[in-house]
């Protein structure tokens with residue numbers, strides 16, 4: 001019997017699973033605080049900064065057009081795996097601007113490195129059925145960003161094609177990508193940034209219809225060195241909202257299953273980011289800085305050069321059910337089959 005069914009029918013079993021997870025998280029934190037090494041369990045590899053959109057609050061702007069050649073990217077991924085990485089998230093910019101490169105990295109991460117989880121964060125506009133049929137087998141989660149279901153709002157935010165200036169028709173594309181993911185056994189996630197232009201929007205019906213496996217909702221974030229003033233490529237200060245406004249949006253949508261809100265306090269410095277030059281990025285609220293390349297100086301030395309709040313990462317639910325095998329197989333591992341939100345510590 002699939003574990004999800006067993007747990008649903010047995011509160012006692014669900015309670016034991018919950019206790020085991022809590023104990024696992026406590027042990028993980030204890031080990032990390034007492035050992036000298038840091039384990040980069042989950043890494044966001046922003047391998048390109050190029051994007052086809054121009055969101056006004058973008059926090060990873062097009063400061064360069066560089067992306068590493070595949071052999072170097074593979075070396076970096078292997079080093080991270082050896083250092084304890086279990087999940088890699090390929091992000092941008094827009095990762096699907098280089099579909100072959102992205103596909104080969106997913107394949108390497110899954111087939112060669114046997115990572116537990118391979119995920120991608122995309123604006124969704126360049127995802128194709130052909131790509132998913134070829135490389136989807138190596139992908140656990142596909143997260144698509146969507147800040148509004150209203151074309152005019154998307155246009156004002158900058159979620160429009162840089163080439164022709166047309167706002168993204170995200171409704172059609174979101175449902176299409178969601179259906180492809182369902183067919184191919186990939187978890188479909190949605191990411192939304194709440195800002196001045198959408199904090200009053202009611203997305204309940206659209207979200208109910210889309211039914212993502214996880215809906216991450218972020219408060220728009222100002223990152224020094226990326227989007228903090230008019231001298232940068234983007235100025236997120238034109239889009240910021242108060243904590244009360246963020247709460248207003250969250251209260252309106254909290255009934256949506258798998259809703260995971262994340263305010264500024266939880267976001268800052270809690271993500272481990274590898275940039276396009278294979279350097280960790282210290283993207284907290286203070287001035288952004290980078291480590292040396294992990295290929296040149298190694299993962300541990302690079303980690304020591306930046307500020308990454310590992311306790312915040314665990315506390316905000318950074319360790320969750322991130323592999324698709326649980327969704328498709330229903331059993332076969334300690335926590336498989338449990339809804340992602342239940343696994344947040």
Ligand code: SF4
Pocket residue numbers: 051052053054055057058059060092093094123145
């Ligand atoms: S989709 Fe928008 S937020 Fe995402 S990388 Fe492109 S410009 Fe930045």
